[in-house]
Amino acid sequence: MVKGEPMVAIDSLRYTYMRGTPLESVALRGVNLVVYPSEAVGIAGATGSGKSTLAQHMNGLLRPSSLGKVIVDGQDLADPQVEIRSIRRKVGLVFQFPEQQLFERIVGDDIAFGPRQFGLHQEEVRERVRWAMEMVGLEFQTFKDRLTFSLSGGERRRVALAGVLALRPKILVLDESTSGLDPKGRRGFLARIRDLHQVQGLTLVFISNNMEDLASITDRLYILDGGRVVLEGPTRRLFGMEEELSRYSLRPPPVAQITSQLQRKGLPVVQTALTVEEAEEAVWKILSS
């Protein structure tokens, strides 16, 4: 498989919070991870496994200490010469509950915050805001002058996503960004993310504990436990490994569990299903054979 130069290459990364105090806690204990261009990589793991710490290394919010290396788009983040804001422009990071970062009164202004920080021209800013709003499914004319805090939760989250997209990043890192949305809002949000990846070719790092979300978005998966990568591989293969996953208190999505069970019963199932449609097809095949 030819993938070219990695966009993100993390090598034996370690990180300790509150270093040098009696309260220090080790978050990462030597993590290796690679993200290739146009890939959608998932990261899963229990709370406290180090997912967020890892994500924050990807855009230089946390910098690697002497141990471990983080290379983003060919630049070593430990190098003090590297302009960190240029990295932040390349790697868009969306946090959990990103709507909590909104502060402008008007939607358009909030989305324009990022581009303005980088000193872009008014025209360029406007163009980017328009594009970003379109990408998240908020119509520019209707929403640009709406009051930020009058929007629904789902809409506000889309505004927050647009605020990051307006930087035109090459990589989008989503850290549990779908949690707390209602089913409809969640589906809409996920569909936008999928479009960004499949249509716009954006490289994705999708951090989540929702196995269905991971199944519907990612190609490859890393499982973190206690600050280490314990499993990695194509999403489909990992979701066929029910027993290994359960060791880290994770369970494959229900559809994958069904096909695995059918396989165990000796029925001819070609592959682990990741979507309801795939599972349906597998069942049809069994019934018709």
Add this chain to the structure above:
Amino acid sequence: MEDFELLRHITIGQYLPTDSPLHRLDPRVKLVAFTLLCGAFILGSGPAGIFMGLIVMLGLLVLARVPLHYALQGLRPALPWLLLLAVLQLFMVRPATQSDVIWSWGFLNLTIGGVQMAVVTLCRFGALILLVSLLTFSTDVTALTHGAERLLRPFQRIGLPAHELALVATIALRYVPLLAREMEQVMKAQASRGADFGRGHGGLIQRVRRIFPLVIPLFLTSLERAEALVLAMETRCYTGGRGRSHLIQLRSRPGDYVTLGIALLLTLAIVGVDRWLLQPNLGGWLAHL
């Protein structure tokens, strides 16, 4: 470089669960001892007493199993102010005789008394900061407020709302780390969008404008949190202090009384060592009063 770990450099108010003998003391006793020693550090004016106090503080920190370098880190934020205060003190003492003057320039006179005052002031504040740190290192917020509530209860007769005061204090203290964490999160989110908190360049207006993206989200989440707290209290039928019993029943053991006695003796020693022991002519001192 930006540093987002806001709590790493603040030691005052931090609880360290080391389970030392000091941790196991009755919080009421600790509060009384704390007040006594506070008074001693403020009233004690002689160098011997203050030095003794400082050494006692260091000894207590060791007894509380707090790493000394960590406790001393807490002095760092206050250091510029302390030094300023000390420098002012240096020149505050008027020379009684000409032989006292070490160095003089214009109206400024450096005297032996001034140097002594400056050193005593530094040690006094150092000891006070360590004392406050020690109390919070060894006592968690719940114990502290329970202790304060019990101690204030006699004053209820004159209309002091002891329970309410304790509750307000608990909530306020509990919110400090939460706010710090939220601040950290918002800072990281805005930095991901290109906000620059690392340097202090720009004019006043620009600097104030840079605070908006932090303060507005912080205010909003705080208000939401306060509302949720009100609801949570209402749903649990909270009606104030009247007729409430306590889950934690404070009980003093012999060790607590011994501690109280030691604290009282120490207080007398710190205040009195210079006045009574090192000044042989007690009569002269009394006349001085």
